[in-house]
Amino acid sequence: LIAGLVPRAQGVTDPDMTRALAERDRAMEDRARTLAEQAVEACHGWAQRLGAPPSDPTRRERWMQEVSTVAAYRDRWHITGRRAIGAEGDVRSIEQKGQRQRAQAAAERAVAISRAETDPQQSGPGPEVEVKVQRGVER
Numbered sequence: 836l837i838a839g840l841v842p843r844a845q846g847v848t849d850p851d852m853t854r855a856l857a858e859r860d861r862a863m864e865d866r867a868r869t870l871a872e873q874a875v876e877a878c879h880g881w882a883q884r885l886g887a888p889p890s891d892p893t894r895r896e897r898w899m900q901e902v903s904t905v906a907a908y909r910d911r912w913h914i915t916g917r918r919a920i921g922a923e924g925d926v927r928s929i930e931q932k933g934q935r936q937r938a939q940a941a942a943e944r945a946v947a948i949s950r951a952e953t954d955p956q957q958s959g960p961g962p963e964v965e966v967k968v969q970r971g972v973e974r
Contacts, residue, residue: 839904886949
């Protein structure tokens with residue numbers, strides 16, 4: 836998935852198209868990462884809800900990947916405010932619903948990664964995660 840949200844094109848045989856798609860993939864990934872880094876540095880409320888950045892470099896990179904997915908979702912669907920992925924009632928399409936589920940899962944993983952560093956016994960998602968997703972249905 837591109838930025839943890841968008842399926843990559845498969846089976847493209849034209850070399851120019853393959854190159855163009857790869858460039859677009861990279862641009863989307865770079866934008867998501869930049870938005871995530873800016874949100875963390877500026878202490879945006881939605882980013883703070885995903886936990887503190889781990890000090891361990893490997894965990895921090897995994898955490899930033901998850902935060903980048905949330906940032907990509909927020910950017911794509913114009914989500915504002917302190918809630919990491921916005922309100923469930925704001926979903927307007929099947930595409931958005933699927934991406935919201937992916938962003939929710941990324942948010943939960945980010946919280947778990949952050950908590951695992953400070954307290955390995957408390958690595959599950961906490962109250963800052965707005966929606967539980969089970970078997971593709973938001974609850």
